[in-house]
Amino acid sequence: MNKLIRECIIVAKKVGDAVIMAKNRDRAYKPQLEIVHEIVDGVEIAYLRDMITDWSEGLNEYGIGVLNTALMVGYDENEKKIVKKGGRPSKDGARIRTALTKKTLRETVETVAKMGVKGHTFVSDPQKMVSMEMTSKHNPKLDIRDL
Numbered sequence: 001m002n003k004l005i006r007e008c009i010i011v012a013k014k015v016g017d018a019v020i021m022a023k024n025r026d027r028a029y030k031p032q033l034e035i036v037h038e039i040v041d042g043v044e045i046a047y048l049r050d051m052i053t054d055w056s057e058g059l060n061e062y063g064i065g066v067l068n069t070a071l072m073v074g075y076d077e078n079e080k081k082i083v084k085k086g087g088r089p090s091k092d093g094a095r096i097r098t099a100l101t102k103k104t105l106r107e108t109v110e111t112v113a114k115m116g117v118k119g120h121t122f123v124s125d126p127q128k129m130v131s132m133e134m135t136s137k138h139n140p141k142l143d144i145r146d147l
Contacts, residue, residue, distance in 0.1 A: 008069040012122050012129045014147040019124050021065045023057070031055075045100040054093035060100045064108050068096060068121040092117050099123070105130070113140045 008026045012019060025031070032051040036058075039045070047058025059065040095115040102108040105125040112121055112132060121132045129147055134140040 010067045010069050010120065010122050012067075012124055012147075017126070019063075019065070019126055019129070019147055021059075021067050021122060021124055023067050023069065040097070041101045043101045043103065045097070047097060047100060049093065053090065055090070056093040056096045058096075058100055060102075062103050062125065064100070064102065064105060064123065064125050066096050066099055066108065066112065066121065066123050068092065068117060068119050070119045090118075092119070109142070113142075 008024060010021070010023045012021045014020075029052070031053075034049050034051055035046065036049055036056075037044075037046045044061040045058060046060075047056045049056045057067050095112070095117045098115065099108050099111040099117070102111055105123065105128055109123050109130050109132065112123060113134070116134065116136070117132075118135055119133070121134070123130045123132065124147070127147055129145045131143040131145070132140050
């Protein structure tokens, strides 16, 4: 292979009684990441946060996980530069953290859709996985799968 394909992808698979969600994170910059474990609105959540862009994704005490990858790669790759020049990061990190405070898969999916999290998002609990694609110009397209 002469050239590596550089893509950010998300995957989900049921293995036994567990759901495994994974992501490779391909950035044009070296992110500064932290793992946060906290209780928000009475719900225990754990998430990965990019300290430069505020990007977040994670899971909650109800077994609900949220992962996202960008569809609008140009903006996504420029976000570090935008933030360094005094611009604001995408609001999607905060939106995903809000979605993680929900107790059911339905509430979490509705929150992701209503708040307008852009890109390709997986929202899963131990029984179902919802794949959602959305941009600022397109309504969410949902694909619901039993696990």
